[in-house]
Amino acid sequence: MALPAQKQLKYWGIAAVVFAVVMWALGDVLLPFVLGAAIAYLIDPIADRLEDAGLSRTAATATITVAAVLLFVVMLLVVVPTLIYQMMDLARVLPEAFNNLREFAQQHAPSLFDEGSRAQQTIVSIAQTLQSKAIAVLEGVVGSAVSLVNVMVLFVIVPVVAVYLLLDWDRMVARIDELLPRDHAPTIRHLAGRIDKVLASFIRGMGTVCLILGTYYAVALMVVGLNFGLAVGFIAGLVTFIPYLGALIGGALAIGLALFQFWGDWWSIGMVAGVFVIGQVVEGNFLTPKLVGNSVGLHPVWLLLALSVFGALFGFVGMLIAVPVAAALGVIARFLVEQYLDSRLYQGKAHNDAD
Numbered sequence: 001m002a003l004p005a006q007k008q009l010k011y012w013g014i015a016a017v018v019f020a021v022v023m024w025a026l027g028d029v030l031l032p033f034v035l036g037a038a039i040a041y042l043i044d045p046i047a048d049r050l051e052d053a054g055l056s057r058t059a060a061t062a063t064i065t066v067a068a069v070l071l072f073v074v075m076l077l078v079v080v081p082t083l084i085y086q087m088m089d090l091a092r093v094l095p096e097a098f099n100n101l102r103e104f105a106q107q108h109a110p111s112l113f114d115e116g117s118r119a120q121q122t123i124v125s126i127a128q129t130l131q132s133k134a135i136a137v138l139e140g141v142v143g144s145a146v147s148l149v150n151v152m153v154l155f156v157i158v159p160v161v162a163v164y165l166l167l168d169w170d171r172m173v174a175r176i177d178e179l180l181p182r183d184h185a186p187t188i189r190h191l192a193g194r195i196d197k198v199l200a201s202f203i204r205g206m207g208t209v210c211l212i213l214g215t216y217y218a219v220a221l222m223v224v225g226l227n228f229g230l231a232v233g234f235i236a237g238l239v240t241f242i243p244y245l246g247a248l249i250g251g252a253l254a255i256g257l258a259l260f261q262f263w264g265d266w267w268s269i270g271m272v273a274g275v276f277v278i279g280q281v282v283e284g285n286f287l288t289p290k291l292v293g294n295s296v297g298l299h300p301v302w303l304l305l306a307l308s309v310f311g312a313l314f315g316f317v318g319m320l321i322a323v324p325v326a327a328a329l330g331v332i333a334r335f336l337v338e339q340y341l342d343s344r345l346y347q348g349k350a351h352n353d354a355d
Contacts (some may be wrong), residue, residue, distance in 0.1 A: 035162075050064070
């Protein structure tokens with residue numbers, strides 16, 4: 001005999017509360033395991049294709065691991081040092097660029113900087129806020145993420161977790177399917193399939209889009225001659241998963257640096273702007289429709305809300321699980337709406353009488 005709906009809601013509610021408490025209390029400890037699980041999920045289709053080609057699961061996992069190690073070594077030797085140097089130089093140049101912008105504004109709009117004016121007070125307030133936020137972020141980074149022990153733990157544990165989970169991924173999914181409540185197993189499988197489709201389209205698709213656009217921005221900006229092209233391309237590609245935000249942040253940063261570097265050379269400045277215009281055209285008309293599709297169902301506002309809420313509650317780990325949770329909640333919400341539209345509560349007595 002199935003449990004009453006009230007008891008089922010009670011048990012599922014308790015499970016949700018326990019999950020939230022564990023995430024809040026053990027977020028930093030769980031970070032390597034969440035990252036490892038995310039990596040295993042992302043590359044599981046590659047392992048499945050290698051299995052279809054005739055390899056065993058162990059051989060497929062070993063092949064992917066060797067390829068990933070070789071790629072990591074190449075990136076570590078070729079790209080990472082240059083990226084680090086450019087990021088450090090960028091952090092040093094930005095204050096100078098801001099001062100030049102302030103001097104330019106003082107020359108062309110001196111009334112904005114009159115002592116005691118509302119504009120002056122606003123500018124000072126913004127500068128103080130940015131300074132305090134920057135100091136807080138820097139203290140947090142130095143205190144945790146850049147800690148040598150934490151970094152070494154991530155570099156050691158994350159690959160090990162990813163390899164083990166990738167090796168046992170299909171068996172874990174099968175085992176979880178065996179443990180589903182029999183009465184609700186078909187519905188849970190249906191919802192899980194829809195959630196997986198959304199995640200596969202968004203995470204894998206947008207991950208590929210971010211990689212392609214980040215590489216394009218970095219190479220194109222370096223070809224144009226922008227001093228920090230690799231760093232700007234990395235930043236723009238990293239935040240491309242939020243629609244328009246990558247181009248907005250990357251474009252504003254690149255054009256600002258181009259004005260600082262090429263002032264008076266409007267052709268070079270226009271070429272920098274053109275790089276992002278071309279990138280947006282290619283992304284909107286080719287990359288996103290082809291790799292992500294139009295039925296993802298993750299609205300940018302919903303995604304930003306999930307990132308903000310889970311980031312505030314659970315820190316960096318919360319931001320990592322925000323996208324899967326947002327996708328799951330979106331699928332469940334659409335499923336509940338479908339059930340409501342088919343219910344007597346929505347259709348009413350007149351519809352039932354017509355039947």
